[in-house]
Structure formats: structure tokens, C-alpha cells
Amino acid sequence: MSLELENLSILKQGSAIFDPVNLVIRPGEITTIMGPSGCGKSTLLSAVSGSLDRAFTLKGSILLNGRNMGDCPMEKRNIGILFQDDLLFPHMNIGGNLAFAIQEKISRVQKSQIIDKALKTAGLEGFEKRDPSSLSGGQKSRISLLRSLLAKPSALLLDEPFSTLDQTLKAKIRSFVFSQIKKMNIPALLVTHDPKDCPEGGMILNLNKEEG
């Protein structure tokens, strides 16, 4: 279970927006991509997730567990993503939001058991029936992560997921996210401009473009 980017570059109108990226992220590892805004961090993530705008062309390859993701549509890639906003579905309760992510064809009872367990790990027992908008920012972030993980992704992408949280909350959520990724044992790719977001011992890649 690893995520590999081989010679990956993204072209816009024929010219690369950053130098080719070579990366191997092993299960449970978190690699951080840093760089100033506008350097193409988010574009790189959209390439990996399969939602690249058609104005861009992709070069090189994206391998997930050795399988090339080149032509795979985004819903079949099995790559989870976490944005800076929680993006919980406002018309469903917390249980519904989490159930939406569970893919196995299992009974309702089994599903609710899974949801109970997941909520427990986040310290949010009994939240199934709650309205998403009644939750605090930190609670929403945790639910959002749980939801992504319940889809059992083979890799997780994190697009500045902590940037909207305040300083004290940030550290808590960060360690929760990182521990969950370790537990799931999946590769993760984190995009951020805050050096403090990088997990200890994780690889850091600076996205840049050589002039000339």
C-alpha cells in the first residue's frame, strides 16, 4: 500500500507549472508539500485525486499500490480527501453523513455499530442524531476526517485541512488526524503553507520551479 508519483508534472499551455515531482509515500507515512501560494500545490492534489481541470495536462504517472491511476475516474480511485472546510452535508445528520461514506453492503445495524465505534474514537459518542451545524469547528473537523476514513481509502490527501482552526484547536486536531492515518496505515499527502503542520519525521517537499 503505497502512493508513488513518478516524474509527475503538470503543464498549462505547454509549460510545466512546477519541476517534476518524484515521491514514494509508504503506508502510515505523511509527506508534506510546501510552497508559496500559487505554486501549484492544490493543482498537484487535484491531479492525484483525479479532478484536474481540463486546462491542465498531466505528465508522468501516479501509482497507488503499483496501479497506474492515469485514466481512473475520481470516484473509482479510492483516494480520500480532506479540505480546509469540513463540507459536512447540511441536510443529513451526523449519522447520515458517516453512513454515506460506508461502502460495504451491510445491514443497517452493522452500519450503526461501525458509526458508533468511529464516533467513540473521536470522543463524540452519541452524536449520530445531531445536526451538523450544531457542532463546534473542532468537532466538525473530526467528523469530516472520520467520514473520509470510513470510505476506507487507500490513500488520503489533505488540502490545508487545519488552516481554518484556531491555534489551540489546531494541535489537537492535527494529532488526531495523524494518529488516525497511522492507525489506518495508509499513505497521506499533506499540502500546507504552515511549517507547524508537518508531522515529526515526515518528509517535506518544497514545490518550486527552476527559473529559465
Place this chain on the structure above:
Amino acid sequence: MIKIPVQDKRIIFPVFVMILFCTTIVAGLIGTILPSLNYLPVIGHTQVSLSVWFDFFSYPGIQTSIFVTLFSGITASFVVVSLVFLFISVSHGNALWKFFEKILSPVLSIPHAAFAVGFGFLIAPSGWLIRLVSPLLTGFNTPPDWILLNDPAGISLTIALVIKEFPFLIMVTMGAMGQLDIKKTLFVARALGYKKEQIWLKILIPRLYPHLRLSIFAVIAYSLSVVDMAILLGPSAPSSLSVLILKWFNDPDVNFKLLASAGSLFLFFIVLLSIFFVYLLERSARVFLRPWITNGNRSSFVTLFKPMISFTGICIIIFTIISSVILVIWSFSWQWRFPDFLPATWTLKFWAKGLVSSFDPVMTTLFTGGASAFLGLLLTIGCLEYAVNSNQNRIGQNRIGQNKTLQNKAKNYTKYIHYFLYLPLLVPQITFMAGIQLLLVIMKMDGYWITLMGSHMLFVLPYMFIALSATYLSFDKRVTDQAIFLGRSYTRVLFTIKLPMLLKPILFSFAIGFSVSVAQYIPTMLVGAGRFSTITTEVVNIASGSDRRIMAVYALIQQCLPLIMFAMAIIIPKILYYNRKGMQV
């Protein structure tokens, strides 16, 4: 390297809409042009000639009909457009404006025919307005023999058109305002010492105009070719051109169909010419008004008329509201002698009678309106889904810049669809509906409910699309992306996430589509081939010679149907999402 997503099969939606709209209108025009050239083989006319046109222009009273059409149509359009611009200039942002925003939907949902009946009850010599001042101020104990209703010049029709079109243009303008940065412009220009109304007239309205152009053209086309309101309020002998055309078309002598074709083509010509004239006016105004815009003069003549303009706006709303109130009073009245302000005795008899006798037309109205609005919704969402997804396919619209370019792309695309959708609103209904009806007769396909429903859909779809597109296009794409990343298919995400989240605007759009269908008169009369009567055709039919009380009941039933839909559009999301705060916005 990147595969074109499967979802682009959605292109069938816009393609279907464009083909449907173009072929119907072209077919309709052909079905009108040929008979006007004396070519209608089904009734034995195969010798192409201009004789029909000679007959048309020598028809007794035709000049008066054309004059009435031109006078009422042009005056109404001119007055309503200027009034809307002036009204926005003096009242944007104030309490009156906010009040307008609130009552706009119910006011717009009032069908033209129902409004015309109520308006007639107000201004007639025995109407409420004269009762209000009689006999105290006028000394009248019997209604005066003034010709206030159905006046030969069509003045009452013109006033009614202005009142009915005013809220429509206000709504279109409110929608277009989202495209401009109104607040910033006002701030900057006020800092330069300009008055609010001056900023609107000099800067904002010239910038808004391109967004309003098509709607203004639609108002012109509608005012020149209106039939139901013209039957109820317009002059009768000779009547306006559109009413005359309908009379010819329904004449038992089939030869009159040729005359009707020539007449409706001539009406189309008048509409085209008027639109072209307005276009020229716009072009020259852009040149001639430039010195006035840049002359630096900060005092505005409009400031002097501010109270008058606001007053006119208030009057329009009051007239619309009391036109409904008078219907309610009449519908319950039993004995009501002339100068009395209210009936002496009341009764439920006419409601009981009306509800029973209107049952079948109401059912037809419900089914036709429901089906055409449902079909319209399907096509609208299909087209918008294509617009949202055709140009882009990515996550993270987390930078404002990106978000804007994406939305602009989708907006550009919807602009093209707009042009097609406006086609049925720019060609007089009677012109191409008459042609379609003739073609349907030739193909032996006339008088089916499905063609009737389809003809309604042509007029329902544009309004639904206009109503839904802004909200739909600004839906945060990251939400659906997130759902897709959770491993769900596009279709499932559309039906379980996006559409439920957009439930309120979707139901509103449905209600608008339904109310447009309820208001249709000409398509029902022509395509329905006399086999279908809706509440609207009944209202117009019983208007001549029938009891005022039964007329009031019918007009109120017609008015209630759209209101029920709007009420449902408000209540259903409230019930479904009663404990979801995130959905209450």
C-alpha cells in the same frame, strides 16, 4: 491522457433544448408564412399569391386595430421600462425596496387574466374606485356612463400592462444586480459627491442594461401581442390586432385561417421592428448620453421627482393587491347596489357553484402545469449540470480567483442557452402557435394533451431556467467532489447530496414554472384545439356577459393555484429540514 468524463453525455440536455426550441419556432413560422401566401392545401388553397395580404390590409377597421396594438404595446413598454429604472434609482436599498423584495414572488404569480378581471372590477364605471368616492364627492347614485373599461384607445389595457410588467422587470433587475458590484460602485461614487439616484442613472443602469436587454425585448413582444388581457380590458370593436387574429383563427369559416396567418405574421413584423428600434435607441443613447454621464454634474433632476416616483411604485403594488381584494369581495357578495362600498348581503353560493363547475378545467390546469413544470425542471437541471461540469472538473475551489473563473465559464455557457430560451418569449405566441396548430392539424396530431403540455413547456422552461441558474451555478462544487471522493457515483451524489441541498430553489423554480403554465392562454386555445379548457381559458370565456360574482370565483381559483405551489415550496423544505440549521439559509 485525460479521458473525457462519462458525464459529458449530459450534453444531450442542452442539445435537446436547442433543437426543440429552434424546430418549434421555425416550424411554427413556416406554418404561418405559407397560409399567409394563400398556400394551405388542406382547405384547397394551393395558388401562391399575395391576395391574403390584400384582404388583410383592406379588412374593415384594420388600421384602428393596428393603431391600438402599437399604442398600447409601445406606450406600456416605454412607461414600464422608464418607471423601473427611475424606481430603482430612487428607492434601491430603502424600506420600500425591501418590501418589494418580499412580496415579489406572490405578486408575480398572479396570472394575467385574474389580474385583468380584478383590475376591471376596480376601474369600471361601477367599480370600486368610483364607489369609494361616490356619492360623497361625485354625487353619483348610478354608475356614470364613462367608457373606462375596454376604451377604444386601449388606455385601460396599457395601464394594466404597466402594472403587471413592472414587478417582472424589477425581478429581472434584482437578478442582474448580482452580476455587478453595486455596493462598491455606490461607495466610490458617493465618495466623489454623487447622489445615489445620479449614480444609478449614470453608472449602474447603463451597466445593468445588457443583462436586461432580452427581458425588455420580451416585455415589448408580450405587450404588443397580449391576448387574454386584451380581451378582458382592451377595446372590442375594433379590437387590438392579437384579439382579432384569435377571432379569425377560431372562425367557423376556415378561410379566415389564412387571414389569421397574415395578421399574426404582420404582428411578428411589428414586434421585430419595435425591438430593432429599441436596439437602435440603445446604441445611439450610448453615444448621445456620454457627455451627460461625464459632465460631472452632481445634482439630479430625478431628486425632484423622488416622491412622485416612489408614490407610483406604491400605487402599482396597491393596485395589484386591491385587484385581488376586490375579487374576494365580489366572490362572496350577494346583493351589492351601486354606490355602496361593500355588499349588503353575502353568500357562499357562488363559491359552491364555481368550485363544482370549474373542477374539470382545474384538473387539466393542475396536470398540464405539473407535467410541464416537471419536464422543465428535468431539462433545466440537465442543462445546468452540463454547464457546471463541462468546463471544469477539479477539487479545491479554495482560491477565490479559481472559483470565479470556473463560475464565469459556466455563466458564459448559460448565456448561449439564454438566447435560445428567450426565443419563445420574443416571437409573439400567437404567431408561431397558430403555425404549429396548423401543422398539427395537417399531421392529424392536434388536440392531444401531450402536445398541449409540450406547448406550455416552451414558455415554462425559460422562466424556470432564469429562476434557478444563479443559485445552481454558485453551488459549492467541493461538496459534491467530497461526496464523490467518498466513493459514490456521480448520479448518486446528484440525487442524494446536491439536489436535496438545493431543494428550496428547485421547488421555487417548479412553482414559477407551474404558475407560468397556469397563466398560458394562447397555447391552450390554439394547440388544445378547443378540446381542453384550463381555468385560464374559462376565466376569459366567462368574462363576457357572465355574472361578476362567478367571474370573481373563477379568477380567484386561477390565482390560488400558483399561490398553493409557492406555499408548498416554502413549507416543504421547512418540514423536511426542520432540525437542520445549515439548510435554513
